[in-house]
Amino acid sequence: MKMRTRRKVEHRIEISSWVIMSFLLILLVPRQKIREAQLSFLFKQVMTWLFGFLVVEKNLITYPKRAFFKKATKSSFTFEYFIYPATCALFNLYYPEKRSIWIKALYYSFHSGIITLLEVIAVRYTKLIRYKNWKWYWSFLSIAFTNYLSHLYHKWFFKS
Numbered sequence: 092m093k094m095r096t097r098r099k100v101e102h103r104i105e106i107s108s109w110v111i112m113s114f115l116l117i118l119l120v121p122r123q124k125i126r127e128a129q130l131s132f133l134f135k136q137v138m139t140w141l142f143g144f145l146v147v148e149k150n151l152i153t154y155p156k157r158a159f160f161k162k163a164t165k166s167s168f169t170f171e172y173f174i175y176p177a178t179c180a181l182f183n184l185y186y187p188e189k190r191s192i193w194i195k196a197l198y199y200s201f202h203s204g205i206i207t208l209l210e211v212i213a214v215r216y217t218k219l220i221r222y223k224n225w226k227w228y229w230s231f232l233s234i235a236f237t238n239y240l241s242h243l244y245h246k247w248f249f250k251s
Contacts, residue, residue: 101217105158105169112177119181127249128180129190134244135176138237143171151225156218167220175234178206182238203235 120128143166146152154167166172174200182202207230213219214227 101156101219102212104156104213104217104219108169108174116177120184124184127245128184128246131180131183131241131245132176135179135237135241136172136251138240139171139175141227142233142237143167146225149228150223153221153223154219155221170220175206178202179238179241183242186242186245199235199238202238206234207231 116128147154147165154165154170157167158169160168176225182198187198190198207227210220210230211227214222
């Protein structure tokens with residue numbers, strides 16, 4: 092019975108993350124910025140497909156419990172293809188372009204830190220993700236780096 096309850100909890104976490112992120116996108120993406128958000132979202136999906144595939148295939152991270160596409164991919168569809176790209180879209184829309192380097196560094200740290208913290212909590216208390224040959228700081232650095240690449244692409248694409 093306990094195992095069944097745990098599966099239900101993990102399933103609820105995954106479904107609620109879809110609902111919450113969808114709500115945040117609807118709430119925080121202004122109508123006139125949908126194109127910008129969409130570009131950031133799709134660009135991040137390309138990167139997470141590549142990096143996520145490599146990390147899973149090299150057995151650095153596993154996703155034992157997944158709600159979607161269990162037989163199609165070993166990656167977490169929810170995280171790699173929706174949550175992470177959606178947070179990147181918001182990252183680029185609200186990037187403090189005209190602020191000091193310190194504010195920008197804090198912005199990167201905040202976004203990378205929140206995602207990493209939630210991942211570490213998921214590693215510790217659920218079977219949604221397991222670190223094999225991975226550490227939390229690799230997640231933090233890879234998230235910050237891919238946010239940086241995404242921001243460069245966003246700036247280049249939408250330069251006026």
